[in-house]
Amino acid sequence: MKDPRLSVIEKRLKNIGKIIAVSGGKGGIGKSVTSSLLSLALSKKGYNVGLLDLDLTSPSDHVVLGIKDVAPTEKEGIIPPTVNGVQFMSVVFYTNENPTPLRGEEVSNAIKEILCITRWNNLDFLIIDMPPGIGDELFDTIELFQGAEFLLLSTSSKIVFETVKKLLLLLQELNVPILGIVENMKHYDNGYIKNMCKKHHAPFLGEIWFDKNFENAVGNINKIMDTQLFKDIDGVAENIV
């Protein structure tokens, strides 16, 4: 018989306007920072926003945003807490920052469980922070979040874009909607990513400069909102709404 959880996932997501999966294939290119700050930026613009940390083995959005001492409440499922205006869900509420060794199939199983029991508010945007890699979580996201649009991150480097391009081509082949590409950790202007966007028919959504002061702001919302990085992401948010 069919996995019963799959029958309610669509229903759980039906009050969400746009679902944006922040991905890129590569590790360490700023998916978590971008997802977290993008949700904050959209919320500051007055939208109802949710943030789902889908990196089950290495969740980090709670670290970026300094979220602690909150937990989901139980009511006909679980309702994620709203912190700084963003409704936030992460496996960290259940793992307490302990190592979480999971094989691929277990990751999929846990994702289905989370989607089955999580009850989101009426949201304009749900931002999904994806783990690195082009594997289980990518396919789960495509299958379970019908209509999710992908925001791909790259740096200015040809080496990094080589992987981003593979993800882009795969998504295009699967007819998955692509919101566009954001160039992150920029520290020089070579126009490479913009050109690649033209070449591969993907919208260029903006650039985020490398901000050496960002590390000092990690975990502190007020400091974060004063950073250049947040201003750059706010520019990306402008291109999305």
Next chain:
Amino acid sequence: MHEWALADAVIQTAVEVAQRESLKKITSIKMSLGELQEIEREFFDTALNELMKTHGDLFSKTKINIKTIKTRFKCRACGHQWKLSDTEKTLDEETRESIHFIPEVAHVFIRCPKCKSPDFDIVEGRGIGIDSIVGEK
């Protein structure tokens, strides 16, 4: 009471079956619950009954049969097999609560009793499963 969300999944699945097979009534739902998830049966049964009422006559004579499956683990490193009851004593209330929401969290807190590896499979008794849904036209 997140049991409600899981009961919702079961009923929704039955509704889909009824639509697909043009059934007027669902007569039987056979399902299993994994011990690991520690579903509170009272909450779960209440939720099922409440949810069935929201579908007119479809569930007016449904018999629900639920069996609980004991949880078995198998270590991928050394092959050792064990039951939840063998490791349960090491789990505190908060941990069990976490596993109750997301059974995979077991990998955070349970280790192979023989070789201490976290790399094990939950062979059976994880969570909710439907064995059969039967109805009449």
